[in-house]
Amino acid sequence: MTDLTGTSFEFPGEYYEIMRKDFRNLDAETEFLASLLPDAGTVLDLGCGTGSNLRALRERGHRGTGVDQSAAFLEYARAAGDEGISYVEARAEEYRTDERYDLVYSLFMTLNYLDRGRLPAVLRSVRELLNPGGQVVLEFGHLLNFVDSFQPNSVGHHRRDGVLITRLARQFINAHAANWRNEETLLVRTADGTVAMYDNFFDQAVLTGPEVRELLAAAGLTITAEYGGFRKEPAPFHGRGPLVIVATATPADTASDTAQQEENQA
Template sequence: MTSFEFPGEYYEIMRGDFRDLAAETDFLSSFASAGGRVLDLGCGTGTNLRELGARGFSCLGADQSARFIEYARGAGGRNVEYVHERAETFTTDDRFDLVYSIFMTLNYLPRAELRTVLRTMRGLLRPGGHVVLEFGHLLNFVEGFQQHTVAHHRGGDGVLITRLARQAINPHAANWRNEETLLVRESDGRVSLYDNFFDQAVLTGPEVRELLADAGLRIIAEYGGFRKEPVPFHGRGPLVIVATAQGEDSE
């Protein structure tokens, strides 16, 4: 289960502290032809899609958070559309040159739905199209576990977000529950509070590779990040997988 129903402008501030948007945009652009059709499953506030749309791609984003989709639509951007829909239930007659799901969206999905979502991704590809997945795997969770954390995120307009987080483990379900309280101080001194939580399935590389093969997808590359660096031997950090439909050639 996940709950991301807080204002999208605060998510944008926090996201900026964790991500390298330029590297993500260059990476994703390299797997779709110029002007191609792109789908982001779990698009959040549309950060990646606005950058891809500015580069001439035709973009569609889907996310389960009504607040994030509201922000994304209000933020504008060329060549970008959004739908308020969960990845597990998303359907369309459209087809895409690139379908991607990043920033650990795969980990947020119910484990029982992973096979269906990956098969859906396969069915949405145009000939020669690519799927890009980024997910956190076992060592991310083992090494990153902290029962309680406090973090501060500052926006350029004077907004201060204090994030109080608690992690709880269900080892029998291989699930991490993250409970967060966001305290937000605006530049004029107003303070607001938001309650946020999300579950993350602890995935492993072999598990995801098996699911991709079962969905009819063939892995063509694996990376340790969006600068196309090699997957580190020690297994720490995220894993980025690029796949295409089985039986198709790829560049």
């Protein structure tokens, strides 16, 4: 049986930035995240990539930490300016710190990249990393989104500042593990005509909305809002697009009552 676990994103961060601009709305993300922060707030970005969100929030007076497993992306992030930002090379589930944050967020499907068996521990850790009144933002792909957007093979082009990136992608499914594997080849032509090729792959656990809501509740997190995007649009019923969930730590007395109820039911 093919081993379907892991991710590999080791290509120059400037190319990731070009592709990201075609997929994401940084202004909307920044406005959304900043609205959840106090003045001079502290943030933790799990799966920070090249640090775009952290730099945008830094411009608004917030400081934070970015965690990512890609050495190439973090090299770009540090070179782009890291005053008030610290970067840690690690997988999100491996990150440990004594710091506490006003906002912990994980965007762009990072939650789906994690081993689903480790999600309960990751979310408990996220809760413990919050300052009193702190909030969590999770953006994840759900089952209907995967089904709606599935393409066995696709080709995409990304252009900026004389650079052309051609992205060849293949998706296939391990139905027994509820896992999507994405394999990509990037062909990059720079402004001077140089051509390079990079291979990437990433596995995504196919999560459902109810599954994530139950995991959050079990981790001691209470959902305060759900959206279909960072402009606070409602989650669409047809399934296209991710879910964005905002949560905060469940009050200790409520968490204790819930644990007691579960124990009684057992």
